[in-house]
Amino acid sequence: MRVGPGENDERPGETGPDDGFRAAGGPPPGAEPAEHASPADPPPAVGAPDAVASPAEEPVGVTNGTSAHGAARNGGGSAAALWSAPDWDPTAPDPHPAASPVPVGTAAVGPAAPTAPAAPAAPGASPSGWEGPPSAPPRRTHRWGLGAYIVVEVIFLGTSLLISWLLATDGPPAASSLAIALAAPTVLTAATALLITRLRGNGPIADLGLTPTWRDVGLGVAFGVGGLVVTIPASVLFVAIVGEDATSAVGAVFGDVSASVPWAIAVFLIVVFVAPLCEEIVYRGLLWGGVERLAGPKVAFGVSTLLFALAHFEFTRTPLLLVVALPIAIARYYTGRLTASVVAHQINNLLPGVVLLLGLLGIAPLG
Numbered sequence: 001m002r003v004g005p006g007e008n009d010e011r012p013g014e015t016g017p018d019d020g021f022r023a024a025g026g027p028p029p030g031a032e033p034a035e036h037a038s039p040a041d042p043p044p045a046v047g048a049p050d051a052v053a054s055p056a057e058e059p060v061g062v063t064n065g066t067s068a069h070g071a072a073r074n075g076g077g078s079a080a081a082l083w084s085a086p087d088w089d090p091t092a093p094d095p096h097p098a099a100s101p102v103p104v105g106t107a108a109v110g111p112a113a114p115t116a117p118a119a120p121a122a123p124g125a126s127p128s129g130w131e132g133p134p135s136a137p138p139r140r141t142h143r144w145g146l147g148a149y150i151v152v153e154v155i156f157l158g159t160s161l162l163i164s165w166l167l168a169t170d171g172p173p174a175a176s177s178l179a180i181a182l183a184a185p186t187v188l189t190a191a192t193a194l195l196i197t198r199l200r201g202n203g204p205i206a207d208l209g210l211t212p213t214w215r216d217v218g219l220g221v222a223f224g225v226g227g228l229v230v231t232i233p234a235s236v237l238f239v240a241i242v243g244e245d246a247t248s249a250v251g252a253v254f255g256d257v258s259a260s261v262p263w264a265i266a267v268f269l270i271v272v273f274v275a276p277l278c279e280e281i282v283y284r285g286l287l288w289g290g291v292e293r294l295a296g297p298k299v300a301f302g303v304s305t306l307l308f309a310l311a312h313f314e315f316t317r318t319p320l321l322l323v324v325a326l327p328i329a330i331a332r333y334y335t336g337r338l339t340a341s342v343v344a345h346q347i348n349n350l351l352p353g354v355v356l357l358l359g360l361l362g363i364a365p366l367g
Helices: 017-023 068-073 079-083 146-166 175-200 204-208 214-246 249-253 261-295 297-310 315-335 339-348 350-360
Strands: none
Touching (some): 146 175, 175 204, 175 261, 204 261, 214 315, 214 339, 261 297, 261 315, 261 350, 297 315, 339 350
């Protein structure tokens, strides 16, 4: 390469600017021809050693946005110095350190920044801060006792006496009148008991367990059928011991009465379905709940069973009624709800209801 006019041959011992390009294997891609070099660059001295970069010359690379080749164009040092590798100290600190990535799942090492103390949690709040689904409010305890049972029992006796006086006749009573006299006091008493649970408690569903489920129905059937296994032999034994006085009060009232098919079916439904439901609401619902609140479920079991047998006012049959009431009370005690005892009571009344139906239709005698 020409570095001066008239000097085409290289002298021995001289090193020209082309040597740097040849040592580096030729100009890099994109480098401009030597003819464009500045004529102001002086030739190296004869016999001088290879040109080396002076301390004032910039190293190879990009400096302040200008490449080394660009620096040569601008007269910044010789070509050999521009294209030689710069000195690099591997132990020197990085002037622009990059942030070291923290591996996933690895906690950063170092002192934790101080945090403000957490505010105290509100009463009933979750420690994690998640409130969760709203919980149902706690059920309050009912506020009725034995006084509620006394009230409904008085209503039952007063209603029974009033209806008997209104329907009294000189001749034999009609089946319709007897059906009303049988159903009205019982239904009115049960309705009063349900009203008390609403006014003095949480309502019949919560306080009496009147939530029919297939499980309770099945248990009621089991206790009812199991009760028949016990009560039927007990009834046969009782009739053999007592004799004619073993007839129930209902059988004695309907003994000489005949009825049409609709009224006979109505009496059957009252005896088998309506009366057991109403009696269970009063005795193993309202009475049971009042005693249980004062003395616990076991005492409620005994008191309700005894008063159930005495409330029929058939004192001769009281021992037999105690046997009848035991499986029903066990169903109530075992499930803690009223549905099972209602079903057990209805099964217990099924056979007497069928006998009464046949007697009213004149198919079988009631006496």
